[in-house]
Amino acid sequence: MIPYFSREDVGLILYYLGKIIKGMGIMMLIPFFVGVINKEWAPSVDFLFVSLLSLSIGSIPLIIFQEDRDLNWRQGMSIVAICWIVAMFLGAIPLYLSGHYLSFLDASFEAMSAFATTGLVLVNDLDHMAYAYNFWRHFMCFIGGQGIILVAITLFVRGGSVFKVYVGEAREEKIMPNVIQTARFIWLVSLTYLVIFTVILTGINLWRNISPGRALFHSVCLFMAGWDTAGFAVQSQNVLYYHSPIIELVTAMFCLLGAVNFGVHYAVWTGKPRELLRNYELKLYVASILATFFIVCTGLVVHFQFPNFISFFREGFYQLVSSHTGVGYSNISVQNFSYWSPLAILGLIIAMGLGGSSTSTAGGIKILRIGIILKGIKKELKILTSPESTIVVEKFHHIRDMTIEDNHVKMSAIITILYITLYLVGGLIGVFYGYQFLPSLFESVSASANVGLSMGITSPFMPAGLKITYIIQMWLGRLEFISAFVLIRFLLSLRSSE
């Protein structure tokens, strides 16, 4: 039986939602200032309008409900799930007003793609977009990658409620004893890398004769979308626009860093670099990158003759890193996939599906879950082959020494099965709309694992049903199902109570 959500639950959810909408309103003042600095008056007015709209709408539930109490688990989870949908609609308004989207659905798709750090795009004529709108596209990636709730935690949410909403956003581990400290640490790491990589990229862009203002703008945007594994870019050609192996190298570096567990970052930052060698998830991640790269290489070499090793490595490895970290940056045109063999494409699909590390900005199943399932299988095999009285203990090191428990294996297996189901369902829906299975599966995995690489299906002219399918996939994939399922139960219980 589904437990009913009371009026009190609804009030509390709306109260916290109001706080988060107000937060969004404040965030929109940043692109407003970007517009003002660049003398883009029309876009600035749009951002001011949406910012004020968010501030006023967000304030209403705060006046009506006034319920500043702690949340329970189902309230916390429901808030997270609703919050992402509301953020999508609010984030889509300035995009739609920009005139670069054919419909509000397209703008919503792009907003969800940014918040969920997917990187699939439906924008038209990006190369003539105002800096303010373009900054907002990338800033949404940054907010979404850090976690909308994480942003809100550092701004508004206090008390015992924070852990419930923090977990709801697909982060199970507290890096530090306190969630607020953890949120601040995640911000510290992200902002430090933001400064470092912005300086490096701006230097490269200036050296390449790009004007200082544009060099800085490109660098900040590239970092925000790359670190948070979204894969948006300032120009339509994505990273290919720069025609620069150095920029590809730097972007690959921060993509890989962004897909590493924040706990590992913390260990290294606090003087424990040995964690890099000991961490089970990291070791498995490196092994997985090498294994999937081997598949991609085999697929590329067998099917196509590259003129030299560098061309082959640059095309194959960058796409692989982009897939496995869930970034979705691309240094090739979509049409290049026409000479990629099915095996090479399968290699990318596997890499996208597996995803990055847990408690990182990456999406997908996550390597730690695969590791736990593998350890679980090993443990079961040991139990079967040992005398009955033997107590089998399977250990691994992830930030600290951990023991495999049945509950870990069960939860990892459930989430993995849910992801695989989502990948297949999306692929089949694509086939239903008349696309071939492999590109359709590619696009589905890319949306669900929040990657953003495309074989050409995602375009403003694809069927509306498929756009909605991908929006749902991006949302479910980013929240790792649980919060979304709690929200669905909540909605069902409202219907039952009627």
Place this chain on the structure above:
Amino acid sequence: MKKTFILLIITLLVAGISYSKDIKNSEEVIPIKNLFEQVSLYDGKEVVVQGEVIGDIMRDGEHFWVNIKDGDAFMGIVIDALQKDKIGCLGRYGIIGDTIKVRGTYHLHCPVHYGERDIHAEKLEVLESGYTVPKPLRIDRIVVSIILGVITIFILLYAQKQSIHRDTDGQQTKK
């Protein structure tokens, strides 16, 4: 002798016409989309493309990169300093860039540029200069923003007042 002379002139004329026709054919602009779809036909061959210059001109050693947009298709063009100077306007927000016509060699995987898909420009001409597109302010949006601004200030002040009221009540209850 006279007949031979006339025949020679006719032959030369025919040859000349067909030669000029060949030049005209080689100057025929190929949509960039075709370069992606019929790679084997054009890879390593001389092609003529045209499109709007967008974004930036980026230095790469002694050469420069520009990107041109032809419909929904884009191509990176490698140009030299002299060709770079011909480009006056780059496509950005509120600006339509120069439309250029480029004759050069197309590579699917350029051996010089680490496997880039590019065209090495041999000849570049500006077909149409770029221009500014005015982006007028929408009065309706300004009016709505002002109204919303007033409403927001009112709501925020009301919420603040209520919050102070609630805090005072709470303190009195505690006493």
